[in-house]
Amino acid sequence: MTRAGTVAGVVAATAALAAPLFLARGALNDLWNLALAVILASAWNLLGGFAGQVSLGYSAFLGIGAYTTVLLSLRGVDPFATLVPGALLAALFSVVIGLPGFRLRGPYFTIATIGVGEAVRVAASSVSFTGGSGGVRMPAGSFDFGRNYLGMVILAIATVAIASVVRHSAFGRALSAIRQDVDGAESLGVDSTRFKLAAHAISAALVALAGGLYAINFQYIAPGAVFDFRLSLSIVLMPIVGGLGTIVGPILGALVVSTIQLKLLELPVLRDSYLFIYGGLLIAVIMFEPRGLVGLTRRLVAALRASGPRPRAADAG
Amino acid sequence: MPAEPLLSARGLSKRFGGLLAVASVDFDVARGEVFGIIGPNGAGKTTLFGCLVGALKASGGEVRLLGERIDGRACHEIARRGLVRTHQVVRPFREMTVEENVSIGAHFGRASHRGGSAERIVREVLERTGLSARSPALAATLTIGELKRLEIARALATSPLALCLDEVMGGLNPGEIGGAMALIRSIRDAGVTVLMIEHHVHAVAGVSDRIMVLNFGSKIAEGPPQEVLENPAVVEAYLGSEAPIEAA
Numbered sequence: 001m002t003r004a005g006t007v008a009g010v011v012a013a014t015a016a017l018a019a020p021l022f023l024a025r026g027a028l029n030d031l032w033n034l035a036l037a038v039i040l041a042s043a044w045n046l047l048g049g050f051a052g053q054v055s056l057g058y059s060a061f062l063g064i065g066a067y068t069t070v071l072l073s074l075r076g077v078d079p080f081a082t083l084v085p086g087a088l089l090a091a092l093f094s095v096v097i098g099l100p101g102f103r104l105r106g107p108y109f110t111i112a113t114i115g116v117g118e119a120v121r122v123a124a125s126s127v128s129f130t131g132g133s134g135g136v137r138m139p140a141g142s143f144d145f146g147r148n149y150l151g152m153v154i155l156a157i158a159t160v161a162i163a164s165v166v167r168h169s170a171f172g173r174a175l176s177a178i179r180q181d182v183d184g185a186e187s188l189g190v191d192s193t194r195f196k197l198a199a200h201a202i203s204a205a206l207v208a209l210a211g212g213l214y215a216i217n218f219q220y221i222a223p224g225a226v227f228d229f230r231l232s233l234s235i236v237l238m239p240i241v242g243g244l245g246t247i248v249g250p251i252l253g254a255l256v257v258s259t260i261q262l263k264l265l266e267l268p269v270l271r272d273s274y275l276f277i278y279g280g281l282l283i284a285v286i287m288f289e290p291r292g293l294v295g296l297t298r299r300l301v302a303a304l305r306a307s308g309p310r311p312r313a314a315d316a317g
Numbered sequence: 318m319p320a321e322p323l324l325s326a327r328g329l330s331k332r333f334g335g336l337l338a339v340a341s342v343d344f345d346v347a348r349g350e351v352f353g354i355i356g357p358n359g360a361g362k363t364t365l366f367g368c369l370v371g372a373l374k375a376s377g378g379e380v381r382l383l384g385e386r387i388d389g390r391a392c393h394e395i396a397r398r399g400l401v402r403t404h405q406v407v408r409p410f411r412e413m414t415v416e417e418n419v420s421i422g423a424h425f426g427r428a429s430h431r432g433g434s435a436e437r438i439v440r441e442v443l444e445r446t447g448l449s450a451r452s453p454a455l456a457a458t459l460t461i462g463e464l465k466r467l468e469i470a471r472a473l474a475t476s477p478l479a480l481c482l483d484e485v486m487g488g489l490n491p492g493e494i495g496g497a498m499a500l501i502r503s504i505r506d507a508g509v510t511v512l513m514i515e516h517h518v519h520a521v522a523g524v525s526d527r528i529m530v531l532n533f534g535s536k537i538a539e540g541p542p543q544e545v546l547e548n549p550a551v552v553e554a555y556l557g558s559e560a561p562i563e564a565a
Contacts, residue, residue: 170424170435173413177421180410187372187404189396189425189475 005248009164013157020146030262032149032217035156036210037258041238041250042159043206047199048236049245050172052179053102057113058235060097060120061090061204063226065211067124070136070221079138080151083212090208091201098197105182114229121227135222138215148217155213159206164247166202175199176245207235230275234261237278241285243294252293257281321384323348323510324369324400324479328378329388331364331534338364340534341378346479351501351511353525353542355518357554361534362514363405366481369512370402371395382478399427399478403485405514407464409456409471416452418467419443419474426475438474445503446470447496462493469500479510486517498524522546530554 019031040058047053068086073079101112125133166172177185178192186192215221225231238257243249260281265274289296322345331339339361346352354362367373369380371392380388387395401422410418419442423435443449446466451459459467465485472480486497494517501524505511515521521528522542530538530545532554538545545551 170420173417173421174425176413177410180412181408183372183392184404184408184410185421186392187370187396187402188422188471189393189401189427189429190421191391191393191425 009160013153016153016157017150019153020149025145028145028149030258032152033262034254034258035152036214037238037254038156038251039152039159039210040207040235041242041254041257042156042163042247043203043210044235045239045245045250046163046166046175046203046206047196049239049250050167050179051175051196051199053196053200054110054236055113055200056110056229056232056236057097057115057117057120058204058207059227059229059232060117061094061207062211062214062231063120063124063221063223064090064093065208066215066221066226067130067136067211068208069212069215070138071129073139074136079212079216083209086212087205087208090204090211094200094204095197098200102193102196102200114232117227117229117232121223121229124223124227130223133223135220135225138219143217143219145217148213151213151216152210155206155209160247160251162202162206163250166199167247171195171198179245233278237282239292241281241292243292246292246294249292249294256293322346323350323383324512325381326369326378327381329365329368329375329380330377331361331368331373332376337534339368339375339531342531342534342536344529344536344539346510346512348478348510349505349508350526351505351513351524353521353528354512354514354531355516355521355528356531359533360531362531363483364534365531366402366483366512366514369395369481370400372402393425396475396477397425397427397429399476400481401426401472401475401477401479402481403468403472403483405483405487407461407468409459409464409467411457412455414453414455415448415459415467415470416443418456419448419470422471422474423476426477428476438476442470442474445507446473446500461488462490465489465497466500469504473504473509477509479512480504482511482513482515484514484516486515486520494520518546 016031016035020028044058048055065086068089069079069082072082072085097116101109104112124130130136174185174190174195177190178195182192211226234257238253239250240253241256242251242253260277264270264277270277285292324346325344327343328341329339330337330341342365354365356362364373368375371387371390371394375388378388379386382398382400387398387400410421416439419439420435423438443452446469448463448466448470451463456467469482469485482501486494489497498520501511501513513521513525525542527540528542528545529536530551537550537554538548
């Protein structure tokens with residue numbers, strides 16, 4: 001299973017990297033969007049899926065990355081060089097939220113993160129150096145789609161690779177123990193706060209890197225776009241639809257949700273009703289298969305295996 | 318008796334609102350000892366363990382491990398210093414295998430083993446607790462007897478100096494109790510000091526070097542098993558009369 005998964009991953013990564021050689025610009029744009037979705041979903045899953053800490057404030061990290069990139073680029077820094085300070089700033093901010101936030105348990109942490117996300121959006125709209133609610137534009141002459149595409153795809157590959165390494169490490173096992181029974185984990189020597197802070201910081205940094213690349217490609221950002229609560233919601237939706245706490249799940253979820261976003265929502269009828277679609281999707285997953293598409297696939301495979309040998313037995317008889 | 322006890326408590330108290338669950342308890346446990354703690358239901362035994370390992374914050378008094386104060390420290394830090402407890406109601410990581418459960422203790426406990434040596438510790442502990450054959454099974458599929466042993470195995474994998482066992486024999490049949498007693502002796506023989514809460518008086522008397530009796534949060538007796546079980550105050554606490562307890 002894991003070996004097949006690795007092979008499939010390498011094939012998909014190679015295809016995505018080579019895509020500019022044979023795909024048209026429109027298709028590449030869709031792939032760029034998919035790569036962004038994969039990063040957001042897989043990075044969120046590090047904390048939300050592995051450690052079970054559901055945050056609804058991830059737009060804050062995307063926005064921090066995007067704003068760092070635009071504001072530093074306007075001061076003459078090379079756009080790609082702004083990615084690192086953006087990631088560091090987001091990681092630092094994640095620790096500042098996490099230190100008080102991780103003292104809260106269950107839904108209280110989630111509720112607190114909604115407040116944090118909104119507070120950051122309001123702050124970015126009100127202060128002058130961010131350009132206020134009108135947003136800011138990248139300096140002219142810094143656009144190269146080919147480079148932007150490769151940047152996003154490489155980050156997506158790196159994010160999935162990091163998630164896979166974490167999941168199979170002692171660190172990942174500690175996160176899983178924390179999710180299942182935080183007191184039990186503590187009683188065996190697991191410093192739950194430190195591990196939650198570490199997972200939060202890694203995922204915040206990855207999301208901020210994606211935010212920077214987003215700004216470089218979009219050229220224009222505003223608080224209403226990058227600090228949007230609906231963005232935080234769709235970040236959470238993807239790993240839940242795909243399968244929480246797995247490697248493939250967030251990728252599948254990103255595929256489904258970004259397809260819905262790009263294809264369905266282009267229809268004017270559906271543009272305003274996408275929250276109903278998201279809500280319906282969430283209810284369907286939670287009611288019928290809480291482990292998402294990954295769980296559904298496993299059930300189908302098990303069912304096929306169970307029904308497989310029967311005809312053979314009939315042949316033998 | 319060595320000059321310095323491995324674990325000592327002085328004036329240890331825990332108050333829940335108006336209830337004094339542990340009332341100024343003093344005791345010392347020597348290295349390599351099996352120290353039994355008995356008492357009627359609600360005597361404060363589990364609360365005492367909670368205060369020792371830092372799962373509960375003591376309301377007063379102090380706890381020393383190898384002479385150093387550990388009261389007020391976080392549970393994970395006390396575990397890393399070598400004082401670990403098992404839970405009366407078992408709480409395995411149900412979505413992990415037996416092997417993965419035990420590896421948490423090996424990776425993050427006192428010795429914090431990494432890579433190959435963690436694997437070796439896990440293998441040894443599974444062997445000692447008789448769980449080797451169940452190593453790839455999901456914890457959720459274990460029987461109660463196996464879950465009790467898994468609870469001990471995880472704690473043992475942290476390489477503790479002292480292990481606090483909270484009713485590991487509860488719910489076991491007579492044959493399994495014999496196995497549990499042998500396991501506790503083997504843990505002691507491997508150099509780990511054992512504190513054990515047990516309702517099963519015969520079993521605790523059979524393996525303990527000394528026994529402490531709690532009643533309504535206070536210590537009412539302490540000493541060798543036979544002597545303690547014949548103590549009139551202990552008999553009174555258990556039976557409310559003068560009928561003797563049959564000790565094994």
